Amino acid sequence: MxxxxxxxxxxxxxxxxxxxRGGVTVEFVLWxxxxxxxxxxxxxxxxxxxxxxxxxxxxxxxxRIVSRHAMDTNEAKAYAESNAIFANxxxxxxxxxxxxxxxxxITAPATTIDAFGIFGIFKDTVIKAxxxxxxxxx
Numbered sequence: 001m002x003x004x005x006x007x008x009x010x011x012x013x014x015x016x017x018x019x020x021r022g023g024v025t026v027e028f029v030l031w032x033x034x035x036x037x038x039x040x041x042x043x044x045x046x047x048x049x050x051x052x053x054x055x056x057x058x059x060x061x062x063x064r065i066v067s068r069h070a071m072d073t074n075e076a077k078a079y080a081e082s083n084a085i086f087a088n089x090x091x092x093x094x095x096x097x098x099x100x101x102x103x104x105x106i107t108a109p110a111t112t113i114d115a116f117g118i119f120g121i122f123k124d125t126v127i128k129a130x131x132x133x134x135x136x137x138x
Contacts, residue, residue: 040116048127051086051113055129058084059093059104063133066095066102073097080106089113089127097135105130 062080065071071079073095080093084106091108110125111117119125 041118044114044116044118047087047115048110048113048119051089051108052127052129054086055084055091055106055108055127056131059106059129059131060133062093062095063102063104063131066097066104067133067135069136069138076104080104084108087113087115100135102133102135103130104133 058080061083062071062076065079066073066076076095077093080095081091084091084093089108089112091106094103094105096103105128107126107128110119110122110127113119113127
């Protein structure tokens with residue numbers, strides 16, 4: 001004959017095995033790191049695109065100013081580097097006049113842009129924008 005204590009434990013054990021209330025929590029805990037990695041990756045990629053868009057805008061403005069003879073190449077380089085700063089990126093600008101064309105190139109390593117370090121695996125990845133603009137006659 002079973003004692004009341006053993007009978008009670010047997011019933012509780014059976015009800016515990018049939019209870020599925022914690023199943024969703026376990027699945028969430030298993031999938032949460034995957035979703036966090038996807039969000040971090042999407043954030044880093046969108047920051048890279050925003051930074052490149054900023055580089056394009058600054059390079060276009062710089063080329064337009066130089067093409068109108070309002071700045072020389074040294075002033076334009078300083079202008080482009082100071083205006084292309086976005087988040088932690090420290091860009092490098094190169095401004096050259098080649099014949100009748102102004103070429104403005106702005107670059108920065110992708111590892112200085114990402115917030116979560118996703119681009120750390122791409123060590124040599126560079127965010128770059130290059131704009132060419134014709135010089136206007138004097």
